[in-house]
Amino acid sequence: MARRRSIIFRAPESGIIEDNARVIADLLQAQAPELVLLSNSTRGRLLAGKLGAYLDTCVISGISELNEETTRRMVYGGAAFRTQKLTAKTAVVTCSAGIFEVSDGQASPDAAVETMSAADTRIRKVETQAKEGVSSNIAMAKKVVDMGRGFKEEKDVEMCRELASLLGAELGCSRPVAENNGWLPKSVYIGVTGIILKPELIIALCVSGQVQHMVGINQAKKIVAINKDERAPIFNSCDLGLVGDIYQILPLLIEKLK
Amino acid sequence: MDIIACIKVVPEEQDIVTLPNNELSFDKVQWKIGQYDLNAMEAGKQLAKKTGGKMKVLTIGGDALSKTKIRKDILSRGADELNIVVTDKKLSDSLITAKAIAEALKEMGSFDLLLFGTGSSDIYSQQTGNQVGALLDLPVLNEVNAIEECEAGLKVERMLENEVEILELPVPAVLSVTSEINTPTIPGMRDIMAAGKKPVNELSADISSISEYSEVVSDLAPVQRDRQQKIVKGEPEEMVEALIQFLNS
Ligand SMILES: Cc1cc2nc3c(=O)[nH]c(=O)nc-3n(C[C@H](O)[C@H](O)[C@H](O)COP(=O)(O)OP(=O)(O)OC[C@H]3O[C@@H](n4cnc5c(N)ncnc54)[C@H](O)[C@@H]3O)c2cc1C
Numbered sequence: 001m002a003r004r005r006s007i008i009f010r011a012p013e014s015g016i017i018e019d020n021a022r023v024i025a026d027l028l029q030a031q032a033p034e035l036v037l038l039s040n041s042t043r044g045r046l047l048a049g050k051l052g053a054y055l056d057t058c059v060i061s062g063i064s065e066l067n068e069e070t071t072r073r074m075v076y077g078g079a080a081f082r083t084q085k086l087t088a089k090t091a092v093v094t095c096s097a098g099i100f101e102v103s104d105g106q107a108s109p110d111a112a113v114e115t116m117s118a119a120d121t122r123i124r125k126v127e128t129q130a131k132e133g134v135s136s137n138i139a140m141a142k143k144v145v146d147m148g149r150g151f152k153e154e155k156d157v158e159m160c161r162e163l164a165s166l167l168g169a170e171l172g173c174s175r176p177v178a179e180n181n182g183w184l185p186k187s188v189y190i191g192v193t194g195i196i197l198k199p200e201l202i203i204a205l206c207v208s209g210q211v212q213h214m215v216g217i218n219q220a221k222k223i224v225a226i227n228k229d230e231r232a233p234i235f236n237s238c239d240l241g242l243v244g245d246i247y248q249i250l251p252l253l254i255e256k257l258k
Numbered sequence: 259m260d261i262i263a264c265i266k267v268v269p270e271e272q273d274i275v276t277l278p279n280n281e282l283s284f285d286k287v288q289w290k291i292g293q294y295d296l297n298a299m300e301a302g303k304q305l306a307k308k309t310g311g312k313m314k315v316l317t318i319g320g321d322a323l324s325k326t327k328i329r330k331d332i333l334s335r336g337a338d339e340l341n342i343v344v345t346d347k348k349l350s351d352s353l354i355t356a357k358a359i360a361e362a363l364k365e366m367g368s369f370d371l372l373l374f375g376t377g378s379s380d381i382y383s384q385q386t387g388n389q390v391g392a393l394l395d396l397p398v399l400n401e402v403n404a405i406e407e408c409e410a411g412l413k414v415e416r417m418l419e420n421e422v423e424i425l426e427l428p429v430p431a432v433l434s435v436t437s438e439i440n441t442p443t444i445p446g447m448r449d450i451m452a453a454g455k456k457p458v459n460e461l462s463a464d465i466s467s468i469s470e471y472s473e474v475v476s477d478l479a480p481v482q483r484d485r486q487q488k489i490v491k492g493e494p495e496e497m498v499e500a501l502i503q504f505l506n507s
Contacts, residue, residue: 016425021392042401042418049352049388050398058351058471061383070475075381077271080282080477088471122397124410126424131417167505179438193382201505211271218483224501230491239486240504242497252498 008115011125018046019119025054033090040094048094057088063095078192078215136170136188143169143201146190146217147183149176150206150227150246154183159250160205166257172197174213190216206246209234226250259309259407259429262366263302263337263373264316264359264390265295267328268380276479289322291332294375296442301405301435302373303336309407314366318343318358318465333453334445340458341366347465350381350474356389358465363394365461371412374434376401384434391432398432399425403439 009024011017028036028051036051038044040062052059064081065072071093075082138144145164147157157171164171171188178189190197191213202220207213209225209232217223218237225238228245235241242249269287277283291299302313315337322328323344333340343362349355363369374387384400391398403422404415411428417436445453490500 016423042416045384046388046398046400049385049400050392052353052385053356053389053392056353056471058353059383059385059389060472061385075477076269076274076282077379077382078480079271079274079276080479082477083475085473085475086471087473091472120397123399123425123427126413126426129422129424131421180441215480218480223485224504230489235489236487237482237485239488240501241487241489242501243489243491244494244497248494249497252494253501256498256502 006114010115012119012121014125015119015121016043016123016125017119018043018050019121019123020116021047021050022054022120023116025051028055028090036090036092038092038094040096044094048092052092055090055092057090057092058086059092059094060084060086061094063093066093066095074192074215077210077212079211136172136185138170138172138188138190139195139197141170141197142199143167144190144197144199144203144217144220145169145171146202146204146207147171147173147177148205148207148213148227149174149181150208151177154181157183159254162254163203163205163250163257166254167201167203169201169203174207192216204234204238205250207234208232209237259305259311259370260368261302261306261311261313261371261373262316262363262369263295263298263313264386265298265332265375266292266355266378266380267317267319267322268292268378271379280478280481282477282479289325289328291328291335292375292379294377294379294437296335296375297435297437297439298373298375299332299335299337300440300442302371304440305371305405305407306336306338311370312338314339314341314369316341316343316359316362316366318345318349318355318362318463320344320346329458330450330453331445333456333458334449335442336449337456339456341461342458343461343463343465345465347468351471352381352383352385353389353471354465354468355386356393357468358463359386359390360393361465361468362461362463365463368430370429370431372396372430372432374432376434376436387432387434394432396430396432397427399427400434401436402433403436405433405435405439 009020038048048059063071063073147160172190173184175189178186198219200221203224223238224240225234226242230243273287275283306313377384401417402414410426416423
């Protein structure tokens with residue numbers, strides 16, 4: 001096995017770490033690895049894109065599977081999984097947290113550690129602000145209440161939260177509820193670009209059932225859907241579907257559960 | 259500020275049909291502007307207006323771009339001019355697309371800012387903007403959530419997972435914007451009428467020799483789990499009763 005070597009790059013005080021891409025690319029070029037793995041975070045993706053361009057190779061981002069020669073990732077908003085073969089010498093791949101199981105004993109204490117910093121300095125960091133951190137256990141939850149865009153007002157979040165707490169469930173939502181309405185944090189929206197769940201039960205409220213959302217809930221053991229539109233596609237992929245107005249059903253359900 | 263928004267015309271997801279062998283059929287698809295590219299065009303339109311500049315749109319793709327309807331749709335969203343490269347080359351890899359864009363830009367003259375959406379709504383690699391920036395050796399950022407002009411050039415807000423970065427960078431620059439940066443306006447009758455009079459340039463960029471770096475082996479629909487599909491209609495009381503029974507079973 002090749003000698004393990006760790007190099008730590010530091011961003012200069014007023015810069016960003018991604019601006020080290022050129023130096024990192026030069027190092028990689030010299031080593032000619034078959035695979036460069038990065039996290040599918042905002043920084044990871046920018047770094048991956050720059051490395052791919054500098055090394056003249058493809059970047060495959062947000063993979064869900066990595067094999068000897070191929071990767072798999074979702075395309076067309078979850079309508080399909082794409083299997084892709086990497087024909088370039090060095091493949092750059094980004095993957096999200098939770099794709100691989102972490103095993104012990106990978107850390108290598110005898111690795112040589114060097115520190116480098118040679119950033120492109122055109123981008124200047126003025127400041128960073130903390131985002132209001134909302135912690136949620138939704139990824140691990142056994143039961144999930146899934147709030148869709150059909151709700152009228154922000155205060156309806158409380159109804160959903162109450163149902164969730166009565167069921168011992170976590171509250172998640174569809175993308176528009178988090179991104180367009182800003183009613184719940186982005187970290188709890190479910191779907192192809194959000195989180196993908198595998199709970200025992202999901203209760204989808206006012207969710208129409210578009211494929212980008214469904215890929216996030218389809219692996220649930222049981223799906224219950226409440227929607228007033230009987231033609232909503234979610235009724236084709238649920239175990240129990242209630243066709244009716246959420247504002248009549250939900251208060252009654254909460255009352256009964258109490 | 260002179261802005262070029264780079265956008266992709268994509269198949270309408272709802273028209274994609276899953277065949278019995280789990281392959282996808284695109285035979286009946288309508289083509290539309292990628293959902294997140296609407297945010298890029300809106301951001302470009304607003305910034306051009308604020309800074310007294312212009313916004314051009316660049317798009318590269320297949321036959322779908324030959325249709326007047328889609329061209330008008332793009333032009334009705336605030337672009338002053340539309341630039342198109344029609345190609346039968348499969349742009350299945352973000353680096354091919356990035357190289358094609360870099361080639362097309364040579365024909366379009368100078369700019370201060372290139373804007374991209376966070377990802378194309380079909381392949382969603384979220385890489386094209388990053389790679390164009392690297393190829394052109396310009397300052398490049400992704401997940402930009404606010405843009406304003408400042409003395410240094412541009413001041414932007416960038417969304418990371420747990421924090422927001424405030425950054426300054428000189429122009430020309432390349433930015434990919436989030437889907438939260440704005441709410442794209444729906445074009446009115448007047449915008450649609452005006453769109454017909456705006457210039458459309460078909461560029462001659464030769465991108466035929468750009469090589470591929472990966473090979474698509476298959477696109478297959480995920481296998482669906484069987485569901486009970488028990489549907490209940492009627493009085494709220496009955497439905498709630500059915501639900502409680504279901505939860506207890
Ligand atoms: C590339 C891409 C990625 C995407 N990624 C994601 C993703 O990861 N996650 C995601 O969620 N979306 C994603 N989307 C968006 C997705 O396409 C849908 O727009 C979204 O999931 C729809 O959310 P929804 O079902 O909550 O809302 P809608 O589709 O608007 O549905 C609302 C439903 O509420 C019902 N309703 C309204 N009022 C009531 C009432 N009083 N009682 C009962 N029912 C009512 C309506 O009948 C309707 O069916 C993505 C889109 C693209 C293009």
